[in-house]
Amino acid sequence: MTGLARSTVAARVDALMAKGFISPVSEAQSTGGRPPSLFALTPDARLVVGVDLGASHVNVAIADLTGAVIVKERHQIAIAAGPEEVLGSVVSVTSALLATLGRANRDLLGIGIGLPGPVEHATGKPVTPPIMPGWDGFDVPAWVRQRIDVPVLVDNDVNMMALGERSMRWPSVDDLIFVKVATGIGSGIISGGELQRGANGIAGDIGHIPIARGADILCHCGNLGCLEAVASGPAIARRLRDSSRQADTGADVVQLVRGGDIDAIQAVRQAGRDIGEVLATCVSIINPSVIVIGGLMAQAGEHLIAGVREVVYTRSMPLATEHLTIVQSQTAADAGIIGASILSIDHALSNGVLDELESRA
């Protein structure tokens, strides 16, 4: 299958065994000749770090080579404090977590970091991120690598979530859209099995697509009627305040819905319809087989997703919805750290990174 000579394969298997990456698991069934052997990856031979940064939180995980999280830690931070303070905290949390496992930097294959803004794919630098003052053009990979010398991969947080959700729940699905509905609204798109970044790293940025019901609502981006200005957590909270409810944030809305507040339930369902309006268009353009709804507002239960389904199944072409599944995220708050870990693992195992790291070890 590889096109490599038998002797080459044997030499490489020996090298991987010597480094502890793989070990024999059993004698396989022989079809004649020398009995073949089966080898499996040793999951914790090396580790990766997965980081999910939001406007006000950092979530850091150490994962093994299968992407399983071994240990994780979540802190409050202010992304607006700037890259050096925030990334400094990421580095110290990483070191502390490694210490609890009795492991060191040399056991790491890489670090994946999800940021809440657009990221230039080739360089890992944030590009005019609206909620991240001080981060524009900051060389995140270089800064982190000066402290922990392993490959550092940076991507948009929702892209990471799409990767994480797919690897955990939909490993055989090649066309998937992950939609995060929280303070903002964004999506990560996997098409033909590949994460799509677009020309400027902002593919999937659906929060500022105008929707019909938003004509009079001003968005913080300066336009009228953006999806995010109508259907995000804060937008729903604002509407509920107009009906005299105590709702300052998306989390308050989720609480009201869980408490059975009818106005809150109706508002969340309508937000689902608004999101569905944009997703119906995404379905025509991308033709996914799975849409996953995640982020804080998805925790309001089935109301949000019921609104999404109502509109998508009404408005999209029959052929596009015949086998389309629309579901709630199953990885909850961990999608981001899992995806960031997976991105690191894929990079390390496919780009000769192993050779480079091992040659220094």
Place this chain on the structure above:
Amino acid sequence: MTGLARSTVAARVDALMAKGFISPVSEAQSTGGRPPSLFALTPDARLVVGVDLGASHVNVAIADLTGAVIVKERHQIAIAAGPEEVLGSVVSVTSALLATLGRANRDLLGIGIGLPGPVEHATGKPVTPPIMPGWDGFDVPAWVRQRIDVPVLVDNDVNMMALGERSMRWPSVDDLIFVKVATGIGSGIISGGELQRGANGIAGDIGHIPIARGADILCHCGNLGCLEAVASGPAIARRLRDSSRQADTGADVVQLVRGGDIDAIQAVRQAGRDIGEVLATCVSIINPSVIVIGGLMAQAGEHLIAGVREVVYTRSMPLATEHLTIVQSQTAADAGIIGASILSIDHALSNGVLDELESRA
């Protein structure tokens, strides 16, 4: 770079030379040791066939291994006559063109066929194509291969056009949308350098996305307000008939525009704005760096594209439009046959097809 041993490379280069695929072009600059040699592909060592089928035409080309069209022929057909009659015509035109070149089936590496409907990527079978009665599920590759025994690749016509336009005009662009505006409206999407088909082979099917101005207009698909029902060639012609113009088809509209008819110019410009409304959303979702407008209606000159630009640059996010180019197709009616040829060449040169074909020769 390949990871292959020097002796393996030498053996393969010798084999390719023996078959006439490559020939030495010059002695390269030596960096010490045995002088290296430069080889180049011999463009017409083998040929491919590129076929573009529309509702009422078939365009067949024979191209060389660089995708350059050597000879081509265009006929009127009725796609509704069914697959056997239409594909029979494709086969006989192909044989006739090969004969004029003094070449035979054994010189072919493959045939690419673009169809005006959804195609299941894995099998090359049309899937419930609306304007192709009798074609649903028909095994196009098998039928053609029984007559000309080479790999047959089938895809949607607009996907082929996207490939053709990219290879001829934008070879270094990885994120491009090709929009065909004719009797219908559709698009082919190249993201991250790869043609995107989606889960059911209908990615890019933008003709049935509802637009604001279409609320009262019934589409042949059964929904209200689809882009295609408002902005396609026949839709514009219908509007002009209401103003007492002689316009039965999109071609009539193009004629009126070329003749300076103000109502026709305004109607085409407005259709451009309608298409722009949908493309502004595509820009947020896909984040392309190039949008190409092709198809018959693009031949109405700058009026259509001016309308598209007007809306896309107004409505899309600044970061997404900063480096976005929106242009008219440069390959005119040949985009489809060029793309179909390119698809065949890429398949043949990357999938061991050469070995298979040569072992039978």
